[in-house]
Amino acid sequence: MSTLVQISGTSSEFIEQLIELSSVEILTLGTPFELLPAPGAAQYYVIDRIQIEYKFNGTAYVFPSSPTFYLDGCFDSYVDKTLLTSATDSVCVISGNLRNTLIVGSGSGSVQVKTNKDVLNANLVMGTPNGDNPTTGDGSLRIKIYYKIETFGA
Numbered sequence: 001m002s003t004l005v006q007i008s009g010t011s012s013e014f015i016e017q018l019i020e021l022s023s024v025e026i027l028t029l030g031t032p033f034e035l036l037p038a039p040g041a042a043q044y045y046v047i048d049r050i051q052i053e054y055k056f057n058g059t060a061y062v063f064p065s066s067p068t069f070y071l072d073g074c075f076d077s078y079v080d081k082t083l084l085t086s087a088t089d090s091v092c093v094i095s096g097n098l099r100n101t102l103i104v105g106s107g108s109g110s111v112q113v114k115t116n117k118d119v120l121n122a123n124l125v126m127g128t129p130n131g132d133n134p135t136t137g138d139g140s141l142r143i144k145i146y147y148k149i150e151t152f153g154a
């Protein structure tokens with residue numbers, strides 16, 4: 001039997017972290033890029049959502065063999081590489097275990113995303129699953145992460 005306990009005085013506000021990746025950084029995604037550092041001893045992240053905005057700039061990215069790129073640390077979320085290989089602006093929103101992608105001008109869809117890691121003093125990184133770097137491309141990424149840091153026992 002579970003008991004609902006209301007804790008007064010705690011903040012329900014999420015922090016917004018904005019990370020912008022240039023084409024130079026995207027072309028090196030084979031080496032994971034840290035988006036959030038580990039939260040600290042006895043702390044963990046509660047992530048509300050992550051928005052990944054791709055701004056097309058003239059040349060779509062080409063991945064040699066990786067079918068996806070990923071976010072790893074607080075959960076594993078594999079994002080289809082078409083977000084970066086399309087020739088138009090796109091946005092992907094990851095919330096819980098759902099990913100919704102909108103490629104501007106072509107509609108939207110949602111698919112399940114692998115989410116199998118708990119948040120426990122881990123950093124959040126972005127990279128490619130087999131270490132491949134895109135070979136060409138010049139668009140940019142804007143990543144918005146909405147999160148809280150919780151402390152065990154507080």
